[in-house]
Amino acid sequence: xxxxxLGYGTVxxxxxxxxxxxxECISQRAGEKIEVKYILDLREFPGDPLEKKVVHxxxxxxxxxxxxVVCETMGGNEPAYTYSKEALKRGKSVCTSNKExxxxxxxxxxxLAKEHYCHYLFEASVGGGIPIIRPLNDALTxxxxxxxxxxxxxxxxxxxxxxxxxxxxxxxxxxxxxEKGYAERNPEADVEGYDACRKIxxxxxxxxxxxxxxxxxxxxxxxxIGQIDFEYARKLGKTIKLLxxxxxxxxxxxxxxxxxxxxxxxxxxxxxxxFNAILVEGNTLGECMFYGKGAGKLPTASAVVSDVVECAxxxxxxxxxxxxxxxxxxxxxxxxxxxxxIRVKSEDEKQAxxxxxxxxxxxLDTHPEEFGFVTEKMKERDVKEKLDxxxxxxxxxxxxx
Amino acid sequence: xxxxxLGYGTVxxxxxxxxxxxxECISQRAGEKIEVKYILDLREFPGDPLEKKVVHxxxxxxxxxxxxVVCETMGGNEPAYTYSKEALKRGKSVCTSNKExxxxxxxxxxxLAKEHYCHYLFEASVGGGIPIIRPLNDALTxxxxxxxxxxxxxxxxxxxxxxxxxxxxxxxxxxxxxEKGYAERNPEADVEGYDACRKIxxxxxxxxxxxxxxxxxxxxxxxxIGQIDFEYARKLGKTIKLLxxxxxxxxxxxxxxxxxxxxxxxxxxxxxxxFNAILVEGNTLGECMFYGKGAGKLPTASAVVSDVVECAxxxxxxxxxxxxxxxxxxxxxxxxxxxxxIRVKSEDEKQAxxxxxxxxxxxLDTHPEEFGFVTEKMKERDVKEKLDxxxxxxxxxxxxx
Numbered sequence: 007x008x009x010x011x012l013g014y015g016t017v018x019x020x021x022x023x024x025x026x027x028x029x030e031c032i033s034q035r036a037g038e039k040i041e042v043k044y045i046l047d048l049r050e051f052p053g054d055p056l057e058k059k060v061v062h063x064x065x066x067x068x069x070x071x072x073x074x075v076v077c078e079t080m081g082g083n084e085p086a087y088t089y090s091k092e093a094l095k096r097g098k099s100v101c102t103s104n105k106e107x108x109x110x111x112x113x114x115x116x117x118l119a120k121e122h123y124c125h126y127l128f129e130a131s132v133g134g135g136i137p138i139i140r141p142l143n144d145a146l147t148x149x150x151x152x153x154x155x156x157x158x159x160x161x162x163x164x165x166x167x168x169x170x171x172x173x174x175x176x177x178x179x180x181x182x183x184x185e186k187g188y189a190e191r192n193p194e195a196d197v198e199g200y201d202a203c204r205k206i207x208x209x210x211x212x213x214x215x216x217x218x219x220x221x222x223x224x225x226x227x228x229x230x231i232g233q234i235d236f237e238y239a240r241k242l243g244k245t246i247k248l249l250x251x252x253x254x255x256x257x258x259x260x261x262x263x264x265x266x267x268x269x270x271x272x273x274x275x276x277x278x279x280x281f282n283a284i285l286v287e288g289n290t291l292g293e294c295m296f297y298g299k300g301a302g303k304l305p306t307a308s309a310v311v312s313d314v315v316e317c318a319x320x321x322x323x324x325x326x327x328x329x330x331x332x333x334x335x336x337x338x339x340x341x342x343x344x345x346x347x348i349r350v351k352s353e354d355e356k357q358a359x360x361x362x363x364x365x366x367x368x369x370l371d372t373h374p375e376e377f378g379f380v381t382e383k384m385k386e387r388d389v390k391e392k393l394d395x396x397x398x399x400x401x402x403x404x405x406x407x
Numbered sequence: 408x409x410x411x412x413l414g415y416g417t418v419x420x421x422x423x424x425x426x427x428x429x430x431e432c433i434s435q436r437a438g439e440k441i442e443v444k445y446i447l448d449l450r451e452f453p454g455d456p457l458e459k460k461v462v463h464x465x466x467x468x469x470x471x472x473x474x475x476v477v478c479e480t481m482g483g484n485e486p487a488y489t490y491s492k493e494a495l496k497r498g499k500s501v502c503t504s505n506k507e508x509x510x511x512x513x514x515x516x517x518x519l520a521k522e523h524y525c526h527y528l529f530e531a532s533v534g535g536g537i538p539i540i541r542p543l544n545d546a547l548t549x550x551x552x553x554x555x556x557x558x559x560x561x562x563x564x565x566x567x568x569x570x571x572x573x574x575x576x577x578x579x580x581x582x583x584x585x586e587k588g589y590a591e592r593n594p595e596a597d598v599e600g601y602d603a604c605r606k607i608x609x610x611x612x613x614x615x616x617x618x619x620x621x622x623x624x625x626x627x628x629x630x631x632i633g634q635i636d637f638e639y640a641r642k643l644g645k646t647i648k649l650l651x652x653x654x655x656x657x658x659x660x661x662x663x664x665x666x667x668x669x670x671x672x673x674x675x676x677x678x679x680x681x682f683n684a685i686l687v688e689g690n691t692l693g694e695c696m697f698y699g700k701g702a703g704k705l706p707t708a709s710a711v712v713s714d715v716v717e718c719a720x721x722x723x724x725x726x727x728x729x730x731x732x733x734x735x736x737x738x739x740x741x742x743x744x745x746x747x748x749i750r751v752k753s754e755d756e757k758q759a760x761x762x763x764x765x766x767x768x769x770x771l772d773t774h775p776e777e778f779g780f781v782t783e784k785m786k787e788r789d790v791k792e793k794l795d796x797x798x799x800x801x802x803x804x805x806x807x808x
Contacts, residue, residue: 023691024549024691027690027691028549028550028551028691031551032548032549034616034729035548035729036548129546135689135691135692135693135695136695137542137546137547137695140542140545140546141538141541141542141546144541144545144713145538145541145713146538146709146713147433147436147437147712147713147717148425148429148433148708148709148710148712148713148715148716149429149432149713150429150432215435273677273678273682273698276674276676277674281674288536288709289428289429290424290425290428290536290705290706290708290709291536291699291700291706291709292536292700292703292705292706293699293700294537294538294697294698294699294700295696295697295698296695296696296698297674297695297696297697297698298692298694298696299692299693299694299695302693304691304692304693305691305692305693307549307691308547308549308689308691311548311549312545312546312548312549312550314549315549316545316548319725319727324720326720328435328436
């Protein structure tokens with residue numbers, strides 16, 4: 007089976023590497039040998055073993071009837087969107103690592119693939135090398151998915167883990183993560199939670215069977231988290247994680263991305279460094295968790311190749327991806343309820359006590375100028391209303407129940 | 408699609424329950440409604456909503472051409488083996504939770520299913536509700552599996568977790584586990600590691616593509632583990648887990664079940680209570696882990712039903728399970744190498760130092776009559792040889808690298 011790779015960057019070149027390294031076992035599982043015939047990229051790659059396969063015109067790939075699968079690892083919306091549509095229309099399956107495109111146009115591309123008896127597969131778009139898309143589609147088929155909560159971004163998890171273990175400030179850990187290549191020079195998409203937001207949108211859409219629009223998901227990053235938050239966390243026997251979570255509600259879905267205090271009993275609490283994990287709660291299964299590397303050249307490439315193997319096994323498509331066009335109602339965050347840790351200036355203790363029912367005041371020896379407390383379980387709307395009235399609010403972190 | 412359930416015990420009745428609870432989403436994913444037509448059991452179930460479906464003769468099921476899938480939840484080798492073979496010979500798929508039968512005759516039954524264009528599926532046989540068989544078959548298809556290590560038995564993990572957290576003795580925790588229904592009245596299969604042994608044999612066979620004979624897997628249970636071992640573990644920043652592990656070697660497979668000291672950096676260290684987890688190391692993916700409930704009525708039933716859904720989706724079989732007849736060489740444990748914690752009587756310190764290269768002596772304030780030390784990385788054969796010469800050996804636990 008001949009394939010083409012669109013974009014010869016980190017993931018694209020990883021695909022060629024995985025196909026070469028594991029050629030024998032991949033052929034066995036696919037039932038045939040998988041060979042890269044073209045690589046589409048604007049650049050040339052002199053000296054690369056595959057340099058002769060590099061082309062600059064997508065039509066060479068689209069017009070070649072030998073090409074059955076296109077691996078799209080370009081990232082971004084365009085031209086990936088147009089190229090993917092054109093490939094699918096000609097019955098060529100598309101396997102992608104492009105979470106942006108999947109979050110934006112997943113349902114449409116899945117429908118197009120079905121119409122043309124081929125596949126649109128995106129295992130690599132969430133959780134890098136962690137098998138999560140295929141298990142949701144093929145393994146948890148007897149389950150009603152109640153909740154999905156994940157640590158879906160390795161950069162922020164690396165930063166939070168090192169803030170906790172090294173006692174360093176956010177900016178310093180970010181800088182060292184950038185030096186080590188764990189964070190981008192422009193880290194906004196990671197640290198502001200945008201990356202995790204797109205990924206939870208994809209997972210939620212699969213659970214819901216219709217699109218959960220990522221633009222409607224409340225998203226808060228980790229830039230406001232400081233060492234002092236970790237001091238309170240330790241007092242509470244918890245750690246801080248950036249969680250992306252979604253839960254089915256009566257008339258729609260509730261979803262959000264935000265830093266949470268996570269108790270040690272939660273398996274997500276011990277997911278450290280660049281690792282990712284997705285905790286899925288099913289109504290009969292209870293909790294199960296998928297853990298592994300959320301990014302990286304070879305793990306992500308391995309996920310794309312596993313999609314290619316599926317295309318080889320089912321050359322006429324499978325129609326098994328239950329994510330249809332149309333969108334699901336995303337409930338307002340106002341209605342979500344839970345407990346929070348609130349930090350307040352010491353001078354405003356009296357006012358805080360008037361507004362909130364406070365069972366215990368948390369004080370840090372290192373910071374006499376402030377205190378913290380944990381709220382009752384209450385709606386976001388009510389927390390917000392009370393915090394607006396309270397003058398000395400220094401911070402707030404939600405607590406994962 | 409009509410199915411029959413063989414054995415109306417915990418898992419068998421769970422299947423009926425899951426099909427009823429999640430009827431709508433299961434039908435959607437299967438593409439048709441799945442209905443229980445017969446239940447085979449020796450007993451009657453007066454008052455049970457399905458009592459009229461109970462039959463006592465397997466031939467009623469085998470002779471009914473409407474039955475496409477048989478769920479075998481009888482456990483044990485016979486009559487499950489004979490019934491499964493007969494069903495497969497008539498083109499009826501078999502979905503089982505019976506690890507005993509799968510470990511013994513998996514390859515043969517898979518081949519028989521292929522021959523008759525139907526399925527022999529066993530997601531529920533390992534890790535209860537944790538999707539692991541299907542991910543190994545369908546998701547990790549681009550990977551060369553290097554190692555599989557799991558906590559595959561909930562009873563022993565519950566006991567070890569409570570020994571650690573409550574400081575109680577093995578016998579006391581076992582007794583309370585029996586009272587709570589987490590351990591059988593005859594706990595031998597669990598506490599001696601036999602259950603975990605069959606499960607790692609199944610997983611290893613799938614990774615190897617041929618049968619790894621469970622009889623050849625070195626198996627050691629947890630009955631010798633005491634509080635004093637946990638005291639040493641704490642000193643080393645580790646915990647104790649019963650691990651089932653297998654690794655591909657040059658000319659075969661190396662596999663064993665034994666208690667191990669596990670460091671906090673290993674994700675298996677934080678798998679507590681009745682939960683199970685399987686850590687899979689792939690050559691390009693690195694480590695990924697699957698975590699969840701390893702047993703229980705509904706989680707195990709959910710796994711069987713997910714197999715039934717696969718039968719509905721691919722009614723002519725898929726031939727995708729790569730576990731062929733023939734067996735893989737299981738290497739002798741003598742050749743395995745690693746570090747161990749050794750406990751020795753204080754009076755034999757001099758002799759221990761002559762035999763082993765000891766970097767640090769570990770002493771517990773509570774037990775002046777003994778000491779411990781960690782060996783270098785050395786072969787099992789050599790450890791054994793030296794321990795045979797050392798008179799005051801009180802215990803030994805391997806350390807997971």
